[in-house]
Amino acid sequence: MGRDFLDIRTVAQLCRHRLDRAPADPRWDLPDAPEPKIHRIHGYPAKFPAFLTTKALEYARDQGLRPRRVADVFCGCGTVAQEARRKGLDFWGCDINPVATLIARTKSASLRPARLRRYAGLILQAAPDQSPDVTLAPSAIARLQEWFVPEQYAELARLLNAIRAIVPARSRYRDAFYCAFSAILKSCSQWRQRSIKPTFDHGKRPATVLTAFSTQCELLASAFAEQTGTAARAPEIHLANVLSVEPPPMPVDLIITSPPYVTSYEYADLHQLSSLWLGFADDHRQLRAGSIGSAQHELNLKRTMASLNRTGMQIVFSLYNEDRRAARAVANYYLDMQRVACRCREFLTSSGMAVFVIGNTRYCGVDIDNAAHLTEALLEAGFARVRAIKRRISNKAATPYRSPEGRFSRARTDNHIYAHEYVLIAHS
Numbered sequence: 001m002g003r004d005f006l007d008i009r010t011v012a013q014l015c016r017h018r019l020d021r022a023p024a025d026p027r028w029d030l031p032d033a034p035e036p037k038i039h040r041i042h043g044y045p046a047k048f049p050a051f052l053t054t055k056a057l058e059y060a061r062d063q064g065l066r067p068r069r070v071a072d073v074f075c076g077c078g079t080v081a082q083e084a085r086r087k088g089l090d091f092w093g094c095d096i097n098p099v100a101t102l103i104a105r106t107k108s109a110s111l112r113p114a115r116l117r118r119y120a121g122l123i124l125q126a127a128p129d130q131s132p133d134v135t136l137a138p139s140a141i142a143r144l145q146e147w148f149v150p151e152q153y154a155e156l157a158r159l160l161n162a163i164r165a166i167v168p169a170r171s172r173y174r175d176a177f178y179c180a181f182s183a184i185l186k187s188c189s190q191w192r193q194r195s196i197k198p199t200f201d202h203g204k205r206p207a208t209v210l211t212a213f214s215t216q217c218e219l220l221a222s223a224f225a226e227q228t229g230t231a232a233r234a235p236e237i238h239l240a241n242v243l244s245v246e247p248p249p250m251p252v253d254l255i256i257t258s259p260p261y262v263t264s265y266e267y268a269d270l271h272q273l274s275s276l277w278l279g280f281a282d283d284h285r286q287l288r289a290g291s292i293g294s295a296q297h298e299l300n301l302k303r304t305m306a307s308l309n310r311t312g313m314q315i316v317f318s319l320y321n322e323d324r325r326a327a328r329a330v331a332n333y334y335l336d337m338q339r340v341a342c343r344c345r346e347f348l349t350s351s352g353m354a355v356f357v358i359g360n361t362r363y364c365g366v367d368i369d370n371a372a373h374l375t376e377a378l379l380e381a382g383f384a385r386v387r388a389i390k391r392r393i394s395n396k397a398a399t400p401y402r403s404p405e406g407r408f409s410r411a412r413t414d415n416h417i418y419a420h421e422y423v424l425i426a427h428s
Contacts, residue, residue, distance in 0.1 A: 005387035005425070011310065011376050019371050019388050019422060028055055028391040028423055036086070037223040041216075042103045042183040044077040045196050045270055048258045048357065052423075053083035056256045056355040059425065063353070067253040071347060073242040073340065078104025080256045081235045086228065091235040092248040097287070098280040099182060099271040101239045106179040106220075108235040109172050113225040119173055120180075120217035123162045124210055130161035137282035144276050147189040148206075155209035156181075156188065160277065180220055182274040184212040189273060198269050243339050247347055255344050255354040261361065262333035262368060304331050309338060309380060311373040315366065322364035330363075334373055341374065341381035345428070352428050354378070359393070359421030371422040383426040390420045 006022040008014050031051035039050050053070075060067050068089060072080040075093030077100050084091040085108050095101050132154035136144070145153055160181060167174045187193075188209050192201040238245055260267070268275070272284035281287050305313060312334035320327040344354045356378075361368045375386045 005389050007385055007387055008375055008379070009385045011379055014372060014375055014379070015310070019369070019375065022388040022390050022422065024390040024392065024420070026392070028052070028389060036082075037219070037226055038082055038107050039079060041107065041220050041223050042077060042179055043186070044100070044103065045267075046258075046261070048076060048079040050079050050083050052355075052357060053080050053256055056254065056425075057087065059355070060254050060353055063427075065253060065351060065353060069248070069250060069252040069254075071248060071252040071255045072257045073255060073344060073347070074257050074259055075104050075237060076100050076258075078107040078235075078237065081108040081237060085230060085235055088230065090233050091237075092252060093235070094238040094240045094242055094245045096239070096241045097267050097271065098239055099274045099278075100267070101237055102175055102182065102274075102278070103179055104235075104237050106176050108237070109176065110230060110234075111173060111176055111224045113221040115173065116176060116217065116221040116224065119167055119177065120214065120221070122166045123159070123177065123217075124214055126166055127155075127158045127162040127210060130158040130165065132157050134160055134277075136276065136279065139283050140276040140279075140281075143284070144273070147191060147200075147273060149190070152188050152206050152209060156185070156277065159209055159213060176220060177217070178278055180213060180216040182278065183216050184209070185273040185277065187212055191273070196270065198272065242343055243336065247343075251349040251352065252347055253349055253352050255348065255352070257355070258357040259337060259340065259370075259374070261359060262330050262370060304335060307338075308334055309373065309376045311369060311376045312338070315368060315373065319364065319366045319368075322366060326363055330368060334377075337370075337374055338377040338380070341377035341383075341426075344378075344426070345381045345383060348428060350428060354383070354426040356424040356426070357391075357421060358424065371424060375424055378424070378426040383428060385427050387425045387427070389423050391423055392420050 004023045004025055006017065006019065008017070008019075031049065033051075035050045039047070057067060057070075070080065070084040070089050070091050072091075072093040075081055075095045076097075078093070081091045081093050081104050091108070093104065095104070134157040148156065163174070163177045163181060167177055184207065187207040189206060190200050190202055190204050192199040193204065236248075240246075266288065268284050268287035275281050275284050275287060305316065308316060308331060312331070316327050316331045316334070319330055348354065356374060358371050358374055360370050371388070375388065378386050
């Protein structure tokens with residue numbers, strides 16, 4: 001592994017040889033074995049494929065690096081954290097989304113299946129006798145009652161109160177049952193089935209709360225029963241923005257991450273049910289603040305353009321005449337990603353590497369070349385070279401578009417999805 005790459009060492013070289021000339025390597029396309037069940041304990045949009053952690057570690061070792069400390073600066077639901085733990089490596093990660101870090105802490109914890117089942121039985125037994133009310137801000141209650149019929153809302157309130165009554169607040173098992181509770185919310189609501197955008201389906205028949213929770217707890221217990229391996233230290237996961245978080249206490253050897261895509265998911269909106277029920281915010285829109293890739297930020301575009309790198313400036317100029325709001329969102333995203341590249345270099349050892357999995361998209365007829373922009377940002381941040389390959393995204397080849405509801409579709413729409421993405425490996 002490591003010979004079939006496009007090597008980029010200078011920005012001038014990037015401009016001459018665009019990344020679309022990077023070779024495709026099928027070894028990065030599909031896993032050699034099924035993913036562990038632990039990665040299915042909670043739904044998550046655009047979830048990072050677990051096997052890419054293994055591929056990145058293999059590549060690093062093939063290059064003579066012996067990683068002991070791994071990081072993910074967009075750790076999401078904790079796929080890299082869990083895989084690092086399973087391989088006995090120390091892990092440091094951060095994410096700005098509290099629902100993501102809840103899932104990540106759960107997946108990478110050391111939990112006993114028997115105790116999970118015992119707690120689950122006690123919770124289910126206690127739930128019917130709990131109060132149908134839960135202490136939340138009036139704005140959160142009003143929003144939640146839009147998504148849940150009264151019976152479902154009351155049952156969920158009883159269930160949440162039972163979790164808090166049965167599982168001690170300081171116990172690491174509390175997160176696990178919050179995670180199980182979070183995982184059933186969409187199926188128990190009027191959220192349209194399989195929609196990745198907040199879309200109401202008033203004709204939907206929601207799942208039965210306690211039945212769904214019981215099934216979810218059994219999935220959780222069985223996932224931990226098949227777990228093997230453990231890190232020397234518990235994974236370190238921070239609810240924080242990579243742009244402002246304190247650096248890891250010790251430099252890391254390898255960063256493995258997948259940044260959010262510009263003009264893509266609003267994670268605060270997608271996880272609003274969990275955020276409001278669990279008290280992470282009184283209004284889910286509060287969680288948009290500071291999110292990289294969010295379309296909600298405002299900026300002075302003229303003042304900003306001077307800070308964009310060459311690739312970013314060209315793309316934003318091309319988009320500006322088509323959609324000024326989108327141009328501002330892309331400019332904001334690219335500025336943030338340039339800062340992310342610098343922070344990653346800061347977090348690494350002198351011989352460390354950073355592996356990014358990132359895709360491009362097309363908006364208003366303009367190619368949004370995120371991979372080329374990030375490559376330029378990494379070189380300008382001080383990395384000596386960036387190696388690039390393409391990997392095929394198997395579920396997007398036959399359905400290269402998204403419908404207005406966010407579903408993959410064969411029907412042509414304005415939202416074109418590329419059938420491949422890039423693996424960019426930045427060498428110090």
